[in-house]
Amino acid sequence: MWRYLSVLLYPFSLLYGLIMWVRNRLYDKGMLTAVEFDVPVIAVGNLSVGGTGKTPHVEYLIRLLKDYFRIATLSRGYNRKTKGFFLADGQSTAEQIGDEPMQFHQKFPGISVCVGEERMLAIPQLLMERPYVQAILLDDAFQHRSVKPGKNIMITEYSRPFTHDHVVPFGRLREGRSGYQRADVIIVSKCPANLAVAEKERFLREINPQEHQRVFFTTLRYGALYNMLDGEPVNIPAGENVLVACGIARPKPLVQHLRERFSKVYLLPFPDHYYYSRKDLEKMKLELERTEGNPKIIITTEKDAVRLHLLRDYIRELQLPIAVLPVEISFLFDEADSFNNYIFDYVAGGGPDAPLVQEYP
The missing domain is CATH 3.40.50 (Rossmann fold)
Incomplete structure (x- = not known):
């Protein structure tokens, strides 16, 4: 039954993939505008629809940066019951800002957590209300091309890598596989904790990262x-x-x-x-x-x-x-320091004159 249904879905995947390809080309050629900001912006997202373990990776970045920089997270606030820009406060609920932003807000009360469908408009509003913010983490924004992040982190799941997938509705990809080329960092998530070096090398050959890209492997660690x-x-x-x-x-x-x-x-x-x-x-x-x-x-x-x-x-x-x-992520093959330094170098080099802080105002 699925075989026949998939044949019917494949033309729709081709059409949707073509639409996304044209859209991306318009951004690549500068015919659609992507806004850059002076504050360091790191986007975390994926090519596929859900399930790659994005949230614990965003939390990893929060833990990495929060004691040294004044950071903020910006999400769309998927499935929230409000619209527009919201900056989380002591009365915020998951219904107002969405479950993942609420999770960030509860676990990391010292950071700024906000939501807004249009990131291009939400970032200036965030910086107007919190001018001391020194780095912004864009949650689930790999396809949100109207903002050009300083670093683009793309996550793909070990058991369902983008290299074996297809565009929706035939597959689970939000755009064609070639979209991976925009990533600065590719993270293969939910790997077995004992992933062999030979398997890592096989994945690297399959992904075929470009010269500017770095690839890391992570596993889930439950608390x-x-x-x-x-x-x-x-x-x-x-x-x-x-x-x-x-x-x-x-x-x-x-x-x-x-x-x-x-x-x-x-x-x-x-x-x-x-x-x-x-x-x-x-x-x-x-x-x-x-x-x-x-x-x-x-x-x-x-x-x-x-x-x-x-x-x-x-x-x-x-x-x-x-x-x-609770769940966190852990980097395999002793590559946590390499990733941490890569992120720190970007945020410290792209922030204001004195990025290190001791306390929040």
């Missing part, structure tokens, strides 16, 4: 579970059964990780960026009661937690135990 409501550590004995409730594009790596520790992992999936309802919580409680073993607990992601937090009062009422599993 310790903590209670969603109070932040206290949660200890679940190895070998128990757990229920995973999450709305993310690619839950498979998460489930695989948990299966290494627990006897059985039951998955209750929701759509990516999904806003939970009371009925969803009631469904979680019912599924949890059906799960064998003790202790009975639900595991979710940090991205889901910021959306679930909107229903925290009802979660307390249901006495629903929810543990959050």
